[in-house]
Amino acid sequence: xxxxxxxxxxxxxxxxxxxxxxxxxxxxxxxxxxxxxxxxxxxxxxxxxxxxxxxxxxxxxxxxxxxxxxxxxxxxxxxxxxxxxxxxxxxxxxxxxxxxxxxxxxxxxxxxxxxxxxxxxxxxxxxx
Numbered sequence: 180x181x182x183x184x185x186x187x188x189x190x191x192x193x194x195x196x197x198x199x200x201x202x203x204x205x206x207x208x209x210x211x212x213x214x215x216x217x218x219x220x221x222x223x224x225x226x227x228x229x230x231x232x233x234x235x236x237x238x239x240x241x242x243x244x245x246x247x248x249x250x251x252x253x254x255x256x257x258x259x260x261x262x263x264x265x266x267x268x269x270x271x272x273x274x275x276x277x278x279x280x281x282x283x284x285x286x287x288x289x290x291x292x293x294x295x296x297x298x299x300x301x302x303x304x305x306x307x
Contacts, residue, residue, distance in 0.1 A: 187243055192228075195221050198217050198254075201217040213259050216259055220250055223254075226246075227242075236291075248276070252269075252273055252276070
């Protein structure tokens with residue numbers, strides 16, 4: 180495993196354990212909404228690790244970092260701190276970020292598929 184992948188996995192584990200610690204903090208302070216948000220963040224942060232180790236699909240580090248930024252922006256800043264209400268274009272920025280993630284992840288899967296089966300990706304997605 181490359182050094183950058185080890186560092187990325189360590190960052191994933193640290194962020195997941197931090198969100199679980201916040202879950203316990205909010206749970207013991209009787210803030211059920213925030214505790215459930217942190218628990219969902221914990222589960223979502225484990226998705227790249229599950230994809231890499233269970234499905235044996237190598238994700239790009241940029242995708243993982245942008246995915247983590249999106250998750251923290253949504254759960255911590257948007258839901259817990261309340262940026263969806265107080266910041267005007269916060270929701271629009273997150274929609275742009277999520278559309279970038281979906282497009283890049285789909286292109287990554289299609290290019291991996293075309294590399295193995297020798298089908299040109301441009302013919303699959305309609306680019307001439």
